[in-house]
Amino acid sequence: MYAQLVETGAAETSEKDREFQAKIDRGVRIEANDWMPEGYRKTLIRQISQHAHSEIVGQLPEGNWITRAPSLQRKAILLAKVQDEAGHGLYLYCAAETLGISRDEMTAQLLSGKAKYSSIFNYPTLTWADMGAVGWLVDGAAIMNQVPLQRCSYGPYSRAMIRVCKEESFHQRQGFDVMRQLCQGTEEQKAMAQDALNRWWWPSLMMFGPSDKDSVHSEQSMRWGIKQNTNDELRQKFVDQTVPQAEWLGLTVPDPELKWNEDKGGYDFGEPDWSEFFEVIKGNGPCNKDRLAARNKAWDDGAWYRDGLTAHAEKQKQQIAAE
């Protein structure tokens, strides 16, 4: 999930609010010019911008391997994937802008550390196998969350998600294909794949956010049609989908409690280390500082470029005015 722990505004009780809720309950999409409660607007801004920031920061861990991809084909695929993520960031920022916030404001919130992005991107990519594991697990988990968001009550977000989902499922298949090739390769390659699964499994499960009983924001978001499923439902679905894939690859999921439960028709599995999750969210993950520093450096180093283009546009304007 690319948006975690999104703080949710409270619903009011006016006539307008009741009409709004009735509209959502009838399944009518809310569009940019429609009236909406402030809480709904703010929640969506927080969620969509957090999602966009995740795409932007998400370029970094995979971008880390573009120059070292081991074949021309893999290099092209990885580059295309990271480019897609930048594109997702772009249309998500546009979707958020329809709610009355500018891209510059959102960027400033990211760079100052005020805005959050998905905790998963604060983990390092250490070997080529991580390009497989990230695509397979991280994009896999993201899809679990994003498929229902295609039905989100807010039109621009839901439409952005339809496009994003098409590309994400392609990424997930590519990641799986990297893993497949490694698992069918040499002993060293297989060990590399297992090591990547070991390191990415738990952080991937944490992407869905804390257990529903500890999630304070879910209920209102679900009533507003911003969120469709609980964190635990999505996590269960992810585990049920992914474990057979790991078995097919010949890899071992690093969870001693993992066991098929015939009665519920799904897997029982262990609890992620939530203290680690909250540490990462607080800024103490392995890469938080590096990620934010990289984004700040890109922005600061690029100031002359943005100012230069603005100066040129200004000159053009004056020239036209003078003529």
Next chain:
Amino acid sequence: MDPLVTFCLRMGDTALILGQQTAAWCGHAPVLEEDIAFANMGLDLIGQTQLWYEIAAEAEGKGRTPDDLAFFRTERQFLNAQLVERPNVDFAHALMRQYLFDAWHLPMQEALCESGHEPIRGLAQKSVKEVRYHIDRSRDLIVRLGDGSEESRAKMQGALDALWPYAADLMATDEVEKTLAEQGVLPDLHRVRRAFDAETAATLERATLAIPENGHARTGGRSGIHTETMGYILAEMQSVPRSYPDARW
């Protein structure tokens, strides 16, 4: 080496090393649109690399694959122009390097569309569309940033001063090109030089940038003589396949 193989490696290596350098900007460019644009150009260049290497490998007939050519040759065996290996000092250098490359690449690909060698002609006819788009973009940015703020002008002029001498390496020719021209594989390459001169003179003037006047030129890449940055580019790019030479990816 067969002149055809040498020529294809010169073209493919130049595309690959520039693609490698361009792709490194993904996630680090001044605006999101540039992240996307640089990734896009990188993708085009890597795609073109694969095509050049396929023709080279076929003509060579030693059973080497495009990946063998990319990942298992050494610095002295790479035949790219020195311009493309110049470092990503800042975004001004990256843009100027791209523009100078494009100003040569477009007339080169246009000329190759008339090649008597069928696979090369096919490659050029496919690539030329991408290259036209690349130069539209890079030319536009050179003009806007040159004729922008004082700072952006100074940055672009600095990049031009640093990179201009290396542009000559793009157009350096020797017996290889001469032989291929006699065989009808290559058209007259003088017109590529003329097109490059006309393009850069007009655009740099609009950008209020001055071409360095000392006439200094750096060449050697086409025969495997590189600058000191080249070894590091290859060390990074080839690190995984060389660490696991028996692996397939």
